[in-house]
Amino acid sequence: MRPALFRTRITELLGIRHPILAGGMGPKVSDARYVAAVVNAGGMGFIVGAGYSDPVEFRAQLVQCRELTEGKPFGVNFYISRQEGGVDRVKRQIDIVIEEGVACVETAGASPEAVVPLLKQAGIKVLHKVPAVRYALSAAKLGVDGVIIVGNDCGGHPGIYGISSMVQAAHAAQVIDLPIVIGGGIGSGRQLAAVLAMGADAVLMGTRMLVSEELWIHRAAKELVVRGDGTESVVVKKAIRDHHRVFRNASAEAALALDDAKVTDFEQYRPHVMGALAHQAYVSGDTSTGMLDYGPAAVFADTVESAEAIFDRFIDDARAADDRLGSLRAAA
Numbered sequence: 001m002r003p004a005l006f007r008t009r010i011t012e013l014l015g016i017r018h019p020i021l022a023g024g025m026g027p028k029v030s031d032a033r034y035v036a037a038v039v040n041a042g043g044m045g046f047i048v049g050a051g052y053s054d055p056v057e058f059r060a061q062l063v064q065c066r067e068l069t070e071g072k073p074f075g076v077n078f079y080i081s082r083q084e085g086g087v088d089r090v091k092r093q094i095d096i097v098i099e100e101g102v103a104c105v106e107t108a109g110a111s112p113e114a115v116v117p118l119l120k121q122a123g124i125k126v127l128h129k130v131p132a133v134r135y136a137l138s139a140a141k142l143g144v145d146g147v148i149i150v151g152n153d154c155g156g157h158p159g160i161y162g163i164s165s166m167v168q169a170a171h172a173a174q175v176i177d178l179p180i181v182i183g184g185g186i187g188s189g190r191q192l193a194a195v196l197a198m199g200a201d202a203v204l205m206g207t208r209m210l211v212s213e214e215l216w217i218h219r220a221a222k223e224l225v226v227r228g229d230g231t232e233s234v235v236v237k238k239a240i241r242d243h244h245r246v247f248r249n250a251s252a253e254a255a256l257a258l259d260d261a262k263v264t265d266f267e268q269y270r271p272h273v274m275g276a277l278a279h280q281a282y283v284s285g286d287t288s289t290g291m292l293d294y295g296p297a298a299v300f301a302d303t304v305e306s307a308e309a310i311f312d313r314f315i316d317d318a319r320a321a322d323d324r325l326g327s328l329r330a331a332a
């Protein structure tokens with residue numbers, strides 16, 4: 001593992017070596033083993049609560065992660081659904097998170113207002129993830145410890161505005177006085193150097209990490225990412241304002257056709273977008289169906305390797321970018 005290269009508000013807040021976060025990947029993609037690998041490689045990872053609705057299974061994941069990380073801090077992702085019961089589902093898991101000593105939580109989806117006080121009282125750090133700076137400003141008022149802003153390139157949910165990570169990274173630090181994490185299209189260390197230069201404190205990755213050896217998903221699903229150059233990523237479900245950036249397969253094509261026809265009835269999308277299809281694709285390696293979250297950062301994923309190897313190359317690249325800036329400086 002590379003020694004610490006940067007110290008930022010996020011490395012200090014979370015007690016991690018590198019300012020690198022691996023976003024939660026659902027429903028069960030980022031499990032205890034993968035999150036532990038990310039943490040042991042010097043970053044912060046998040047087990048997705050929504051993947052483990054059975055409390056016994058959820059607790060077992062947390063216990064396993066704690067054992068594998070030997071006491072290092074690790075995180076949980078809470079996706080707060082906007083549908084009825086969304087907040088209650090998360091609240092049911094909060095006691096377990098507290099009891100098992102989880103250090104930090106990545107919230108996403110609806111406003112975290114109802115859960116922030118519960119988590120903060122227990123000393124758990126809360127990072128709220130949003131797809132636009134305007135939402136981060138609202139989250140900052142709720143007492144979160146930091147914000148994660150993902151731009152339009154992100155695998156998963158880029159929001160309705162489609163603002164790039166480049167614009168958001170430069171804008172965020174001007175208007176938000178909290179630790180800032182930038183995600184969406186990140187897969188190289190030079191991007192880390194760039195966002196730190198713009199005033200942010202860390203990066204967050206999803207797609208780039210899909211090739212981690214420690215992920216249980218089928219080897220064929222990882223090789224798909226290795227082969228990809230990012231042009232296979234497409235945003236679907238725009239017609240129902242639930243923009244979703246995924247791998248362009250048969251299910252994505254079907255959703256695109258519904259978008260083109262301006263269909264707003266979710267029931268017509270359901271057969272193509274149900275979570276079970278994506279899970280099946282990761283189990284079987286047949287990626288022709290399922291909404292597989294996938295962004296253009298796939299272009300940086302050139303081989304299947306350990307989380308530690310990914311981070312080592314990332315840090316080396318960030319150092320090279322930092323050196324390059326120094327070498328470009330006019331007149332000493």
Ligand SMILES: Cc1cc2nc3c(=O)[nH]c(=O)nc-3n(C[C@H](O)[C@H](O)[C@H](O)COP(=O)(O)O)c2cc1C
Pocket residue numbers: 022023024025026027029048077079107108129150153154155156157183184185186204205206207208210292293294295296297
């Ligand atoms: C396979 C996959 C599954 C994801 N699942 C979730 C999820 O369940 N909850 C969530 O908040 N974000 C989820 N995300 C989004 C990531 O946490 C992260 O915000 C995003 O991947 C960053 O953009 P990038 O893919 O360009 O790196 C997922 C991303 C991927 C690639």
